[in-house]
Amino acid sequence: xxxxxxxxxxxxxxYLDELMEFLRIPSVSADPNHAEDMMKAARFVSSQLQQxxxxxxxxxxxxxxxxxxxERMLSPDLPTVLVYGHxxxxxxxxxxxxxxxxxxxxxxxxxxxPQGAIFARGSSDDKGQxxxxxxxxxxxxxxxxxxxxxxxMIEGEEEVGSAHLGPFAAAHKDLLQCDVIVVSxxxxxxxxxxxxxxxxxxxxxVEIELTGPNRDLHSGLYGGAVANPINILxxxxxxxxxxxxxxxxxxxxxxxLTVSDEERAEMNxxxxxxxAYLEDLEIDAPCGETGxxxxxxxxxxxxxxxxxxWGGYTGKGAKTVLPSKAFAKISMRLVPNQNSEKIAKLFKxxxxxxxxxxxxxxxxxxxxxxxxxxxxDSEGYQAGYKAMKKTFGKAPIPMRSGGSIPIxxxxxxxxxxxxxLLGFGLDSDLIHSPNEHFxxxxxxxxxxTIPWFFRYYSELMG
Amino acid sequence: xxxxxxxxxxxxxxYLDELMEFLRIPSVSADPNHAEDMMKAARFVSSQLQQxxxxxxxxxxxxxxxxxxxERMLSPDLPTVLVYGHxxxxxxxxxxxxxxxxxxxxxxxxxxxPQGAIFARGSSDDKGQxxxxxxxxxxxxxxxxxxxxxxxMIEGEEEVGSAHLGPFAAAHKDLLQCDVIVVSxxxxxxxxxxxxxxxxxxxxxVEIELTGPNRDLHSGLYGGAVANPINILxxxxxxxxxxxxxxxxxxxxxxxLTVSDEERAEMNxxxxxxxAYLEDLEIDAPCGETGxxxxxxxxxxxxxxxxxxWGGYTGKGAKTVLPSKAFAKISMRLVPNQNSEKIAKLFKxxxxxxxxxxxxxxxxxxxxxxxxxxxxDSEGYQAGYKAMKKTFGKAPIPMRSGGSIPIxxxxxxxxxxxxxLLGFGLDSDLIHSPNEHFxxxxxxxxxxTIPWFFRYYSELMG
Numbered sequence: 001x002x003x004x005x006x007x008x009x010x011x012x013x014x015y016l017d018e019l020m021e022f023l024r025i026p027s028v029s030a031d032p033n034h035a036e037d038m039m040k041a042a043r044f045v046s047s048q049l050q051q052x053x054x055x056x057x058x059x060x061x062x063x064x065x066x067x068x069x070x071e072r073m074l075s076p077d078l079p080t081v082l083v084y085g086h087x088x089x090x091x092x093x094x095x096x097x098x099x100x101x102x103x104x105x106x107x108x109x110x111x112x113x114p115q116g117a118i119f120a121r122g123s124s125d126d127k128g129q130x131x132x133x134x135x136x137x138x139x140x141x142x143x144x145x146x147x148x149x150x151x152x153m154i155e156g157e158e159e160v161g162s163a164h165l166g167p168f169a170a171a172h173k174d175l176l177q178c179d180v181i182v183v184s185x186x187x188x189x190x191x192x193x194x195x196x197x198x199x200x201x202x203x204x205x206v207e208i209e210l211t212g213p214n215r216d217l218h219s220g221l222y223g224g225a226v227a228n229p230i231n232i233l234x235x236x237x238x239x240x241x242x243x244x245x246x247x248x249x250x251x252x253x254x255x256x257l258t259v260s261d262e263e264r265a266e267m268n269x270x271x272x273x274x275x276a277y278l279e280d281l282e283i284d285a286p287c288g289e290t291g292x293x294x295x296x297x298x299x300x301x302x303x304x305x306x307x308x309x310w311g312g313y314t315g316k317g318a319k320t321v322l323p324s325k326a327f328a329k330i331s332m333r334l335v336p337n338q339n340s341e342k343i344a345k346l347f348k349x350x351x352x353x354x355x356x357x358x359x360x361x362x363x364x365x366x367x368x369x370x371x372x373x374x375x376x377d378s379e380g381y382q383a384g385y386k387a388m389k390k391t392f393g394k395a396p397i398p399m400r401s402g403g404s405i406p407i408x409x410x411x412x413x414x415x416x417x418x419x420x421l422l423g424f425g426l427d428s429d430l431i432h433s434p435n436e437h438f439x440x441x442x443x444x445x446x447x448x449t450i451p452w453f454f455r456y457y458s459e460l461m462g
Numbered sequence: 463x464x465x466x467x468x469x470x471x472x473x474x475x476x477y478l479d480e481l482m483e484f485l486r487i488p489s490v491s492a493d494p495n496h497a498e499d500m501m502k503a504a505r506f507v508s509s510q511l512q513q514x515x516x517x518x519x520x521x522x523x524x525x526x527x528x529x530x531x532x533e534r535m536l537s538p539d540l541p542t543v544l545v546y547g548h549x550x551x552x553x554x555x556x557x558x559x560x561x562x563x564x565x566x567x568x569x570x571x572x573x574x575x576p577q578g579a580i581f582a583r584g585s586s587d588d589k590g591q592x593x594x595x596x597x598x599x600x601x602x603x604x605x606x607x608x609x610x611x612x613x614x615m616i617e618g619e620e621e622v623g624s625a626h627l628g629p630f631a632a633a634h635k636d637l638l639q640c641d642v643i644v645v646s647x648x649x650x651x652x653x654x655x656x657x658x659x660x661x662x663x664x665x666x667x668v669e670i671e672l673t674g675p676n677r678d679l680h681s682g683l684y685g686g687a688v689a690n691p692i693n694i695l696x697x698x699x700x701x702x703x704x705x706x707x708x709x710x711x712x713x714x715x716x717x718x719l720t721v722s723d724e725e726r727a728e729m730n731x732x733x734x735x736x737x738a739y740l741e742d743l744e745i746d747a748p749c750g751e752t753g754x755x756x757x758x759x760x761x762x763x764x765x766x767x768x769x770x771x772w773g774g775y776t777g778k779g780a781k782t783v784l785p786s787k788a789f790a791k792i793s794m795r796l797v798p799n800q801n802s803e804k805i806a807k808l809f810k811x812x813x814x815x816x817x818x819x820x821x822x823x824x825x826x827x828x829x830x831x832x833x834x835x836x837x838x839d840s841e842g843y844q845a846g847y848k849a850m851k852k853t854f855g856k857a858p859i860p861m862r863s864g865g866s867i868p869i870x871x872x873x874x875x876x877x878x879x880x881x882x883l884l885g886f887g888l889d890s891d892l893i894h895s896p897n898e899h900f901x902x903x904x905x906x907x908x909x910x911t912i913p914w915f916f917r918y919y920s921e922l923m924g
Contacts, residue, residue, distance in 0.1 A: 238697040286687050366780045
């Protein structure tokens with residue numbers, strides 16, 4: 001891999017310039033106003049794959065945003081690695097909390113990144129990490145050191161639930177045939193402590209519309225006699241957890257796999273300092289299910305969060321309105337063996353059943369994904385382990401993540417292939433928040449590590 | 463009053479055209495973007511008073527929006543009536559629910575107004591009703607039938623709490639000296655059933671900011687371990703009422719004057735049909751404090767309503783954010799002898815005390831006003847009673863309103879003068895809501911009734 005690494009070193013500056021160009025495209029999949037930008041981002045990925053040496057590249061239409069497919073097939077006798085990632089990003093709001101514009105990337109040093117970090121929406125999640133793969137692929141190609149077949153599938157709907165990727169995979173099983181899927185959309189503990197993510201939570205996301213009177217009312221003339229949908233919605237949301245912060249939806253925990261005391265003890269050996277965690281978030285206390293540690297609460301236990309709420313007058317000053325409607329977005333993170341659609345159904349049934357007769361509740365299922373676990377004795381995990389140990393000089397820790405990548409369990413179901421989650425971000429990257437960033441160290445470390453993954457994986461399969 | 467009424471009949475069309483002009487000015491006091499429009503509305507009122515025959519008119523600056531003062535002083539020996547009203551209006555949102563633009567008035571018939579109603583923000587609350595007084599004043603002046611001295615004080619901050627009117631009144635006690643204040647900012651039961659409002663609820667309006675983590679977080683990585691301010695805010699709002707929908711704030715009911723069973727029985731004889739009330743609002747059930755009727759809940763009992771709530775992602779689609787902050791606006795309607803500042807203080811103390819240690823709660827008092835009762839044996843009430851009986855052909859019913867006009871009790875405190883609430887709107891006018899309107903019948907009936915009020919009041923005082 002010497003030539004590959006020398007090539008990387010030589011082209012460092014250009015790699016960064018090209019990533020900046022990618023980050024300037026506001027490919028917000030949730031916002032219909034950015035449809036054009038989505039196509040622009042897809043074309044950018046496609047052209048990059050072509051220049052990197054793919055022998056087939058295609059922007060493939062779906063009923064939603066398109067999927068960029070690329071491949072370089074050396075020989076049917078060699079193993080095939082499929083790289084999955086996404087070119088779409090989260091909405092950037094609230095805009096006023098960004099220190100620089102979300103789609104005008106700048107490099108600035110931070111406490112954790114003295115060498116600098118790229119600030120832009122999507123820098124860590126996931127454009128920066130997708131781009132590590134494209135550049136590693138380019139380096140291996142240009143130096144003749146690519147050891148196996150490679151396929152790329154870069155989608156544009158990860159941040160809105162990947163609704164069209166499952167049907168796409170099912171319809172293109174032959175095209176996508178591979179031995180392992182590699183995904184860089186997760187993180188490491190810090191730049192000295194590599195991690196391989198071996199578990200993901202699932203997700204069930206719903207939206208609630210609560211209707212009281214048929215119109216906004218004057219809160220003086222009607223207040224006290226007519227149900228206020230904001231008050232009632234608050235009461236209903238409050239009723240979703242009990243005093244131990246356990247979810248009260250009947251059946252919610254039925255399918256939760258109990259993790260053994262031994263495994264829990266092992267998990268809790270991972271480097272974690274509650275004091276530093278609280279200081280980083282500037283909170284006085286954690287808040288979660290009684291009987292579990294913070295690490296457990298975000299990995300092996302399901303959770304329920306209101307992601308948004310709105311209703312009535314939200315402008316400046318005072319308006320004495322008793323509103324007709326109130327709304328909330330609520331998501332539940334799931335663990336093995338919970339099922340996203342089943343949980344959404346339980347939520348809907350329960351929530352609509354607890355609505356008092358003075359309001360009408362309507363729950364809509366927006367999207368979901370299943371939880372996932374990666375076995376550490378697989379070739380994929382082992383190759384990732386060796387590659388990180390090589391480039392970090394330290395063995396990576398297998399850890400579960402609290403996040404969800406709904407397509408990972410779906411790939412296993414549809415393509416019968418496991419995924420290795422080889423991510424290089426940090427928890428402090430502020431993904432999904434204002435001022436998202438990605439360390440230059442992490443970007444280049446990814447480009448350095450990925451070719452080793454390909455080498456070790458080919459050897460283990462050889 | 464024959465000449466006055468003939469004058470009114472002759473100038474009907476012009477009266478309406480001029481009101482339309484008034485309604486076209488978007489004088490939204492809550493919105494700083496409308497500062498220019500506020501001044502424009504003040505100038506409109508001032509010019510109208512001048513044309514109507516006032517011998518002194520002044521736009522008087524305050525620290526907020528200006529107050530329009532006008533007067534016609536016939537003789538120090540005659541009684542003086544002060545007309546109070548407001549030229550500011552509520553914000554028009556949600557705009558998409560209006561069938562015609564809020565500041566482009568149109569006249570359309572409705573079920574309750576077969577002769578037509580004027581649709582515009584402020585048509586009933588309060589520009590249309592202020593304008594009845596200006597036109598009645600014009601008619602009495604032009605025909606030489608004005609029986610007493612008149613003063614006008616039309617303010618621009620009623621919809622945001624009249625913060626500068628109290629200090630203004632205190633600083634201009636001599637200027638504002640009068641025998642009675644007449645206010646048309648309330649309503650009648652229907653066009654065949656006149657009402658004089660003899661009670662108003664007070665108001666205490668607060669805004670809540672709840673802060674969890676110092677930044678928006680990814681709900682997957684942190685969900686289940688870090689307090690979500692939306693969930694916690696919901697729980698805290700839910701805790702403000704108990705299962706009987708009594709407010710749980712300690713001391714909240716301490717100063718509530720108990721209304722005797724006799725008076726309650728009398729009140730409940732007022733025309734009210736729960737079935738029609740529910741049908742009008744399209745709700746299946748009322749919702750309020752156990753042990754009280756709907757009429758009682760909105761008049762002799764205090765209430766608590768969330769007027770707005772917001773936090774997290776409220777756009778289209780799904781964003782998996784665990785937000786840093788959540789907000790709510792909450793108002794409490796008060797009854798004699800509750801005090802607005804005392805209640806706000808009790809709210810703040812209680813709300814901040816129930817915040818769990820994983821969040822920080824901050825409550826800001828926005829504004830308030832005191833409850834009010836008008837004695838029915840006063841000359842003001844008696845004159846209003848006779849005037850309405852004359853023009854409606856039916857004695858008006860004395861009723862309490864659930865709304866608040868904070869300046870009324872303040873006038874009594876500062877000027878030592880009671881107010882007669884001689885309003886001509888209907889509950890169905892949709893004040894504070896989209897599609898606010900004011901019946902032409904009501905507009906002209908007001909202009910017809912007001913001169914009789916002046917006549918009877920002068921006689922009773924003479």
